[in-house]
Amino acid sequence: MATLVIMPRQGQSVESCVITEWKKKKGDAVAEGDVLFSYETDKSSFDEPATVAGTLLAVFAEEGDDVPCLEPVCIIGNEGEDISALMPNANAEAVPVEAAAPAEEKKEEVKKEEVVVETKSADKDGMMKISPRAKNLANKTYADLSQATPTGPNGRIIERDVNRLLDNGQRLTPEQYEAFMKTGVAPAAETAEAPISAAAPAAAPVAEYEDVKLSNVRKVIAKSMHESLSSMAQLTLNASFDATQLMEYRALLKQNAEAMGLNNITFNDMVLFAVAKTLKNHKDCNTHFLGDKMRYFNNVNLGIAVDTERGLLVPTVFNADKMSLNELSANARTVIKAAQGGSISPDLLSGGTFTVTNLGAMGIESFTPVINPPQTCILGVCNITRRVKQVNGQDVFYDAMGLSLTFDHRALDGAPAARFLKELCTNLENFNLLMAK
């Protein structure tokens, strides 16, 4: 009895998914658990394993196709079996990807499309499973392990998987390879075209440019950013606050983290905490602008902008205002990690009521963050700089942290936004008192 494989629905909000790679061709033998194809939603990517063993008899979507959730993707059965009953429609025959099609061209395409890479053999902890032998081979050949399809037991990359990469010319430059092995993040842009030869590393001709197709995630980001700026009336307010107390408090936390069983609480966590608390007094900023109406939220669902190897993702910490600093820190960490690991549920990538984005670590002193619609505000966190102020006629140096608040002037006016920012600064300057509130 043949089995129809449908596009799974990953999360309530997902309508369709794009097939990024077929791991099996029509006519291939399939064992239970074999990955049939990889696919991605607008923000996450997944592998679809076979739930039955057999032969891949029919395929209804090609790589790059956007397949509505719960629609048929392929059929697994016994060779020669009648599968007409399972065929999605009469002209299905025209659709399937031909297994016999020359592989070369397709692989080329696949490679170029997959600029946003991920470590597919990563387990839950993000550790790459690879045999010593496969690793040695990769070390010598700079095979692009980020592209490897593990076929060893328990998702382990084994020698044959590296050989497949090499056969496909999927190699990195030595520098890229080193960076990948260090960080686990593969360079998004160029992969080395030609096999790296140790004898003549510089010999490879450098192309003037390279066209790289946009990934699904990039497309989504592009669309939403453009919509945001073109449809809203955004403007940004800049302010700074004396971060002395914040820094002292953090030092105190750090000192006592182990004894108190606290997380490693970051400045960002503290800002998130202050935002969540401050928003309680500024309902205008915790809203969705829905064209003909405003939606005021009673809870603060904080969106956190995360830079991932796949692009910008904004996971949400729900009910952040109800959390202690430690709880908020833990929750933020969990969603950030999930977003970075590519394993985040699409449901956690929406539902935010206010977003915080942090470029402080990159030394940004002020910027104009772009609102994530239909939210109405986004707070940019900037770096800490040394400033001077007068206290009792004396010049006093202090550490100032910059904040950039972008708001949608359609939804609220400058004054309420400025009031929110001012109170936020006050709360951050007097973090000890905020903790008492």
Next chain:
Amino acid sequence: MPKSQYVDPGKVFEPGFISFKDIPVCQYKKTLAEEKKIYTKDDMMRIYHDMRVIREFETMLNEVKTKSAYNGVEYNNPGPAHLSIGQEASAVGEAYALDMNDFSFGSHRSHGEIIAKSLSSIHKLDEKEVYDIMKEFLGGTLLSIVEKHMPSSDIKELAKNFILYGALAEIFARTTGFNKGLGGSMHAFFIPFGLMPNNAIVGGSGPIALGAALYKRANHKPGIVIANSGDGALGRGPVLESFNFASMDQITKLWGMDGKYPDGGLPILFNVFNNSYGMGGQTRGETMGYDMAARLGAGFNPDMMHAERVNGYDPFAVIDAVSRKKELLLAGKGPALLDVVTYRVSGHSPSDSSTYRTQEEIDAWIAADPIAAYKAKMIKGKVATEAEFAAIDEDIINRMTAVMKLAINDEISPRMDLTKNPEAISSIMFSNERVKSMDPSREAEMLVPKEECPRVKEIKGKIRTATDENGKPVSKMKMYNIRDGLAEPIIDKFYDDPTLIAYGEDNRDWGGAFGVYKKMTEAIPYHRFFNAPISESAIVGSAVGYAMCGGRAIVELMYADFMGCAGDEIFNQMAKWQSMSAGILKMPIVLRVSVGSKYGAQHSQDWTALAAHIPGLKVVFPSTPADAKGLMTAALEGTDPVVFFESQRIYDKGEEFMAGGVPEGTYEITMGDPDVKKEGKDITILTVGAVLYRALEAAKTLEEKYGISAEVIDTRSIVPFDYTKVIESVKKTGKIVIVGDAVERGSIMKDMAANISELAFDYLDAPAIALGSRNWITPAHELETAFFPYPDTIIDCIHEKIMPIPGYVATHNFSDVEKIERYKMGV
């Protein structure tokens, strides 16, 4: 089962009675006046002197153990000291009657025997002989120390210093001891004086001494063998097995072969120093039922082992008894049993608080002290004066103090320096010699010339390959098989080495339970090739004693499972004596064990791991006729103990691998060298034993159905083992599964997997996997496919643990979850 002996139903049921003779109990009744006619004053004073030396030696050890000082000299000795204070008259009496040709074996409590027999030997040898022995021993190291630090112009006085120093240095683990400090208190010995190894396993010397007697009997050597033990040892199976083995009828009835060879029983005296206690268990009245130990003799042969009970507190009574037994043994009337009643005033060891006996009892025995009583008797009988005895005592105490100072001097008597020379012990674990004949001075005794040996003739007519020139399988009857591969070098060695003997259950006539010795009976005389009683301990233990004396032996245990019955002999004796003797002893023994199948839980076990676990044993497991021949040749040519595994599944196999077939003439394989039986490039399958053929089937399927090329390597040897070839293969394939029929847990496959992971980690594409049988009992033959690794098990294992094979569907569960679950359950 000799055909010459007819089991007659008309006779076996005849009525009658078994009658016993009286066993003499302390019947020595000579008076001093009569003794004076036998012994000179010198003899009598020497007896006192020797007893007194033993007493002082052990008193010193006791002082050191309990007070960390003797006669003002401080020392701490952490090692054991099982003393025999009270038993000196027995030891001296026995030694008095023995000479250098008489071998004595002892127990953990044998300091007295060592000293007594050494002193007796020094007395009996002339000065030159004594000096030459000392000079030759361990390159003269001990002699030069004694000559320098305890010199004497009197060679015999020097010799006394020599043996006391050598024994004490050994007890204190000094390199200048008799065995370089590797034997210690319980294992000290000195072969030049006929002092054979003493044994820390109670009764351990029983079968070993039996083997020494076999050596004397089979090689027509002079002298007798004494197996000294305590009464506690009489509860040990190996000792009782040895009584029976030594008594077996064939020795007197069949071994002479109608006058062709010298006749007579085994020249062995089982001498029990009966001190009433086996540690704390009181043998008479508590842990035994024999009432008197001498009674045991009545159970073993019609001569009742010439058993006798004598007063061990009277040295003259012991001399009298041992002399009479020795005479019997030399006349071919052995074996004999002596129950020498004595008492150990000292504790079992210095930590013994004598909770099992009363102070009253100890005091009574101290009052009866044999040395004091002897002295009193001599003074009363006017043999010597108090002053003469006092002079002897003083000399002994001074000598002992000097010996102790010398033995604890770290400069003169250093311990083995394992920091400077970390491989010092490695170098003596095996002797690694190649000796064609253990006694080239003699011709081997054989019944027919080699070319007339029926087995040699049969093998000559056989085809030495599994298939003929047209690739057709050779018929079973015509094919040279593994049995022949084993037999060929064994027969050769019988003709080359006159000391070689082979025995085990059903070896003669039957030809070995699995036919390896078929048609050899006609060529080899009985005393070199015989059926042993079903006494595995005695079989292996006697081989150890046989080898210690300079002979070579092949013993067979039929099934590998029976190694359990000979545990001590294999693991503590055969394995350890070369190194415990600091390389003085050689151990050329081949222990043949056969791994069964079809016969269930107690007849199907591959125990290679047990043998390999014990340092000092070589272990091989060939699977082809050529390898069987090559490894048997190597085992027989060497001087180390080899546990030779065979498999009953494949005795019939012909040579499938070696082009040109099994080589004729001498063919030897270097032990430890694995062999690539099939080349491949994708995965390595390393096999242990008969599973080779199932691995080859798996390799065939992998190749034909899945395009995976497997390299199959046969380990052939287990200890020693050269990993080079295996590592090379793994470098090529990156994957390895090690397969054997032993149960997986703790198997040699596991051990090898760990080593390969360690040695080839960077080349591995998957963990090195050990595949053995399930951790169960071996089920019935019909269920064996679920238990032993078969080709499908091997492929399943590769598929699930090493490299998933596209399109392959496994039937065995090798998942991690399952493994954890099984280990959690202990299966």
